[in-house]
Amino acid sequence: MPQSFETATALTRTDAGFTASLDPGWDVGGGVLNGGYLLAVAARAAVEVSPHEHPVALSASYLRAAAPGAATLTVTAGPAGRTLQHAVVVLSDATGPAVSVQTTTATLVPGESSYAVPMPAATPVEDCLSIAEHAHLAPPGMPVPGLSERVDTRLDPVTAGWALGEFSAKPVIRAWVRFADGREPDPLGLVAFTDALPPTSWAIGQLGWAPTVQLQTLVRALPAPGWCLVEARANEIAGGWIDEDYCIWDSTGRLVAQSRQLARSPRPSVDQVT
Amino acid sequence: MPQSFETATALTRTDAGFTASLDPGWDVGGGVLNGGYLLAVAARAAVEVSPHEHPVALSASYLRAAAPGAATLTVTAGPAGRTLQHAVVVLSDATGPAVSVQTTTATLVPGESSYAVPMPAATPVEDCLSIAEHAHLAPPGMPVPGLSERVDTRLDPVTAGWALGEFSAKPVIRAWVRFADGREPDPLGLVAFTDALPPTSWAIGQLGWAPTVQLQTLVRALPAPGWCLVEARANEIAGGWIDEDYCIWDSTGRLVAQSRQLARSPRPSVDQVT
Numbered sequence: 001m002p003q004s005f006e007t008a009t010a011l012t013r014t015d016a017g018f019t020a021s022l023d024p025g026w027d028v029g030g031g032v033l034n035g036g037y038l039l040a041v042a043a044r045a046a047v048e049v050s051p052h053e054h055p056v057a058l059s060a061s062y063l064r065a066a067a068p069g070a071a072t073l074t075v076t077a078g079p080a081g082r083t084l085q086h087a088v089v090v091l092s093d094a095t096g097p098a099v100s101v102q103t104t105t106a107t108l109v110p111g112e113s114s115y116a117v118p119m120p121a122a123t124p125v126e127d128c129l130s131i132a133e134h135a136h137l138a139p140p141g142m143p144v145p146g147l148s149e150r151v152d153t154r155l156d157p158v159t160a161g162w163a164l165g166e167f168s169a170k171p172v173i174r175a176w177v178r179f180a181d182g183r184e185p186d187p188l189g190l191v192a193f194t195d196a197l198p199p200t201s202w203a204i205g206q207l208g209w210a211p212t213v214q215l216q217t218l219v220r221a222l223p224a225p226g227w228c229l230v231e232a233r234a235n236e237i238a239g240g241w242i243d244e245d246y247c248i249w250d251s252t253g254r255l256v257a258q259s260r261q262l263a264r265s266p267r268p269s270v271d272q273v274t
Numbered sequence: 275m276p277q278s279f280e281t282a283t284a285l286t287r288t289d290a291g292f293t294a295s296l297d298p299g300w301d302v303g304g305g306v307l308n309g310g311y312l313l314a315v316a317a318r319a320a321v322e323v324s325p326h327e328h329p330v331a332l333s334a335s336y337l338r339a340a341a342p343g344a345a346t347l348t349v350t351a352g353p354a355g356r357t358l359q360h361a362v363v364v365l366s367d368a369t370g371p372a373v374s375v376q377t378t379t380a381t382l383v384p385g386e387s388s389y390a391v392p393m394p395a396a397t398p399v400e401d402c403l404s405i406a407e408h409a410h411l412a413p414p415g416m417p418v419p420g421l422s423e424r425v426d427t428r429l430d431p432v433t434a435g436w437a438l439g440e441f442s443a444k445p446v447i448r449a450w451v452r453f454a455d456g457r458e459p460d461p462l463g464l465v466a467f468t469d470a471l472p473p474t475s476w477a478i479g480q481l482g483w484a485p486t487v488q489l490q491t492l493v494r495a496l497p498a499p500g501w502c503l504v505e506a507r508a509n510e511i512a513g514g515w516i517d518e519d520y521c522i523w524d525s526t527g528r529l530v531a532q533s534r535q536l537a538r539s540p541r542p543s544v545d546q547v548t
Contacts, residue, residue: 221510
């Protein structure tokens with residue numbers, strides 16, 4: 001039974017900040033922890049020291065791969081404003097800093113959008129492909145990530161041709177996601193979803209891993225219970241770099257989160273960028 | 275004659291980092307300096323201490339409005355890797371820190387994209403509307419920004435209905451831009467363009483200023499000389515927040531930069547978020 005998301009992101013307050021125990025099961029293969037998971041741990045630390053309830057904007061630099069196990073977090077918070085609070089959170093393992101995050105916390109309140117991009121058409125979740133149940137979907141040589149046992153990920157077959165060797169002209173991957181432990185989505189949970197899909201370039205046949213360099217996540221609304229739809233697309237792949245752009249809608253079709261990351265283009269093996 | 279971009283972003287090295295003199299002419303009205311300009315100053319500091327030539331990813335938290343005039347920049351750089359270097363740059367005025375930026379520098383090299391979103395159809399620049407020459411385009415009560423004399427901005431009339439009181443259903447604004455001083459675009463210059471247009475919500479009739487909270491800029495390629503096309507769009511406006519998503523193409527139609535910011539929704543007057 002995998003650890004719950006609550007346990008995997010739990011923090012203990014110390015004189016210097018917080019400690020956490022990074023769950024080795026949130027890996028993307030090869031012992032490398034998922035960027036969205038690490039960002040959620042950092043976001044929780046920011047919320048802990050804020051008068052506001054939710055992470056609304058997070059920008060992370062991934063300095064090197066964080067080791068599973070004991071980690072420390074330091075939070076340097078700015079003044080607590082009426083509307084929001086800025087802070088810098090640094091997550092370190094025994095070797096030193098691994099992720100540095102600029103955080104903005106605020107309190108999201110229920111209410112309609114005055115404008116929002118609609119949820120795209122997607123295959124019903126029951127007709128989608130579960131990554132966890134289809135280990136063979138991973139490209140040859142790519143380990144099946146523990147991540148897929150933490151985030152129940154159902155690939156829309158329309159954008160999953162790559163899993164069958166039928167590559168698309170467009171680097172777009174769409175999937176329904178929810179926590180495998182039954183936890184309903186909330187702003188912190190959405191953070192973990194903003195880097196949860198396979199590299200977008202797999203859609204066009206550029207397989208291999210894509211180490212995240214910088215990731216910005218915006219949480220836009222309180223999500224309704226149920227499955228979230230994630231659509232990830234690259235805008236440009238060039239010179240060894242790729243961007244990945246996520247939009248996440250909740251079960252009511254409301255846009256609830258966005259992210260954009262710059263990553264190194266896929267490489268044959270999981271490793272870190274130096 | 276306005277200061278050149280080079281002068282406005284010039285740095286002097288000190289024992290503690292750098293000093294700069296922030297050009298009051300890069301304002302967006304009411305004495306508030308443009309976020310893209312401040313980000314370019316910070317990016318220049320990151321490049322100065324890096325073995326790499328270009329800013330490729332920048333994520334800024336705007337803590338409060340920076341005052342024009344004397345500023346200091348501190349740069350805390352991580353290890354210089356083969357491919358990239360991470361750093362944190364803090365820009366302060368006499369009152370204290372105003373902008374905190376996570377920077378990633380690398381060296382972009384000429385070469386084709388293996389995938390890139392194409393430039394959208396746009397009205398030829400000679401048939402577009404110059405903001406500087408059409409002060410009346412600003413909504414009533416909004417000052418004409420000095421920014422428009424630094425960045426020559428030609429609004430595509432297709433997305434400039436708001437300037438004539440004809441609002442659109444979609445929050446999209448498109449414009450051709452170049453430096454008014456004749457400087458050709460380069461990675462540092464692109465950074466200044468990633469927050470250069472009027473608030474995207476003006477397109478749908480939500481006038482007033484939209485103070486930037488966090489801005490992420492990615493520079494994707496070395497731009498060709500000439501005009502750049504900028505397309506800015508919001509994905510959601512809700513709960514007092516708006517995102518703005520920029521794509522920038524160079525004169526050859528190549529996607530060269532992207533940005534996304536979270537801002538407070540338009541308010542009646544220029545002020546800061548606290």
